[in-house]
Amino acid sequence: MKTKIKITSQWLLLTALVFNGSACSDFLEESDKSNFTVDNYFTKPEHATSAVNSIYENLKTTTGGGFGGAPWMMLEFATGLANTELGQAQNSIFVRNLVNTSDNEYSRVYWVASYKGIGNANLAIAKIPAIPMDAVAKKKALGEAYFLRAYYYFNLVRIFGKVPLITEPVELASTTLYPDQVGEEVIYKQIVDDLTVAEAAGLPFLDASGRVSTGAVKSLLASVYLTMAGYPLQKGAEYYKKAADKANEVITAGQFSLFPSYNDLHDPTKKNVGENIFMVQFAATIQPSGWQTSIIPYNQGISAYSDETGAIFVNKEFVESYEKGDLRAQEKQFYYRTYTLSSDRNTTVDLGGYYIFKHFDTQAHLTTSASDLNWPLMRYAEVLLTYAEAANEVAGPTADAYEAVNKIRRRAKLPDLTALTKEQLREAVWKERWYELSFENKTWFDMARLRKAFNVTTKAFDEFVGHKFSYGPVLKERELLFPIPTAEIRNNSKLQQNKGY
Numbered sequence: 001m002k003t004k005i006k007i008t009s010q011w012l013l014l015t016a017l018v019f020n021g022s023a024c025s026d027f028l029e030e031s032d033k034s035n036f037t038v039d040n041y042f043t044k045p046e047h048a049t050s051a052v053n054s055i056y057e058n059l060k061t062t063t064g065g066g067f068g069g070a071p072w073m074m075l076e077f078a079t080g081l082a083n084t085e086l087g088q089a090q091n092s093i094f095v096r097n098l099v100n101t102s103d104n105e106y107s108r109v110y111w112v113a114s115y116k117g118i119g120n121a122n123l124a125i126a127k128i129p130a131i132p133m134d135a136v137a138k139k140k141a142l143g144e145a146y147f148l149r150a151y152y153y154f155n156l157v158r159i160f161g162k163v164p165l166i167t168e169p170v171e172l173a174s175t176t177l178y179p180d181q182v183g184e185e186v187i188y189k190q191i192v193d194d195l196t197v198a199e200a201a202g203l204p205f206l207d208a209s210g211r212v213s214t215g216a217v218k219s220l221l222a223s224v225y226l227t228m229a230g231y232p233l234q235k236g237a238e239y240y241k242k243a244a245d246k247a248n249e250v251i252t253a254g255q256f257s258l259f260p261s262y263n264d265l266h267d268p269t270k271k272n273v274g275e276n277i278f279m280v281q282f283a284a285t286i287q288p289s290g291w292q293t294s295i296i297p298y299n300q301g302i303s304a305y306s307d308e309t310g311a312i313f314v315n316k317e318f319v320e321s322y323e324k325g326d327l328r329a330q331e332k333q334f335y336y337r338t339y340t341l342s343s344d345r346n347t348t349v350d351l352g353g354y355y356i357f358k359h360f361d362t363q364a365h366l367t368t369s370a371s372d373l374n375w376p377l378m379r380y381a382e383v384l385l386t387y388a389e390a391a392n393e394v395a396g397p398t399a400d401a402y403e404a405v406n407k408i409r410r411r412a413k414l415p416d417l418t419a420l421t422k423e424q425l426r427e428a429v430w431k432e433r434w435y436e437l438s439f440e441n442k443t444w445f446d447m448a449r450l451r452k453a454f455n456v457t458t459k460a461f462d463e464f465v466g467h468k469f470s471y472g473p474v475l476k477e478r479e480l481l482f483p484i485p486t487a488e489i490r491n492n493s494k495l496q497q498n499k500g501y
Contacts, residue, residue, distance in 0.1 A: 059281075278377045453467035
């Protein structure tokens with residue numbers, strides 16, 4: 001941990017890409033190749049921009065794919081709803097079979113990427129205030145840094161539980177060089193504090209360039225409050241109301257809307273607009289996204305350009321549990337099981353399973369060699385479902401709560417929910433979260449905060465501990481968190497491993 005934090009605070013930032021302007025592709029254009037150190041660098045507005053842009057970079061680290069799988073898959077295999085054809089992807093298989101260990105590379109990548117992002121955020125927050133620059137621009141730059149630090153900590157605390165809280169740049173003589181873990185409540189307080197600063201930073205409500213926006217801040221706050229209402233903090237009614245209120249601020253602003261077609265979810269021309277509130281930025285000609293190789297079947301010859309690894313696909317029991325007539329479960333909506341051959345586009349083959357279509361880049365497979373898709377972190381659909389769940393917990397089935405969830409159902413060509421009890425609407429909204437937000441790294445987080453798991457056979461919710469996956473393994477208490485990476489404990493003896501690992 002010593003080396004990682006030191007590199008994050010100094011070398012990594014100072015060798016990061018330097019960006020100018022506001023267009024999406026500008027996140028990926030290098031400039032300002034001068035030599036500098038931490039002491040002499042932060043002297044002009046361009047350096048503030050560079051410092052903030054370096055924080056975004058580690059959002060990319062957990063996406064991707066290939067013959068070894070990818071870290072984002074960890075959160076999907078942990079739900080019991082995913083399968084793999086990639087026998088060498090042991091990190092995936094261990095998580096899927098609930099025999100995970102602290103040596104899993106996926107966990108290590110999440111830990112290291114998050115703390116690198118936090119280290120860059122800490123440096124930006126410490127150094128930007130002294131830069132002579134426009135006060136409004138400075139406040140916005142700091143708002144982005146606070147948001148991104150909060151985002152990284154939100155992932156860490158949900159994945160690992162008690163983690164070190166570091167809010168200042170770390171040097172060799174720093175007392176936080178070997179930091180202690182702190183309780184979840186302390187981490188959540190920091191997250192809320194950071195997001196509160198970001199919310200007041202004067203950022204635009206929507207930013208089509210892909211930078212942090214006020215809409216993204218409010219959306220993340222709603223998710224944080226919803227999580228705090230549940231496990232492990234169990235703050236209950238007060239925080240359900242906070243979640244509902246914050247989600248409602250996004251809804252009533254009218255800046256975001258559901259896409260009319262599910263195809264828009266994986267259309268590169270719809271980046272950062274409409275339903276897409278906040279995304280990880282990629283550009284085909286500069287830094288293409290890398291998960292296409294993972295979401296297509298193993299060596300069936302459907303892609304003209306990509307390796308075909310079959311690294312992750314969907315358990316058929318889950319797809320077949322969707323309500324009859326649900327558009328999302330129909331061919332080439334959220335999933336696909338047929339496609340044409342690259343050798344003969346007039347021949348369609350049955351792929352023998354359900355693969356993930358909501359992240360599928362048609363252009364990359366048919367006409368180019370690189371994907372231009374962004375990775376979605378927050379969608380408007382999630383905000384609607386957060387509002388519906390939280391509002392129902394506060395006041396039962398209100399007209400507004402129904403309307404929020406029914407917007408999701410209408411797009412799926414399903415009838416409106418009506419005349420339900422509070423308990424019935426609660427589970428109905430949960431089910432919509434499972435179906436709508438599938439394979440977007442949301443479901444396992446919902447399982448952990450609710451202590452519930454969806455039973456694809458009964459179509460009801462089981463208690464998390466004791467829930468049996470459709471293919472056999474049974475969830476234990478230890479699976480409520482992931483193990484702290486072995487290398488981190490080896491480097492910092494103050495860290496205590498999570499129970500059961």
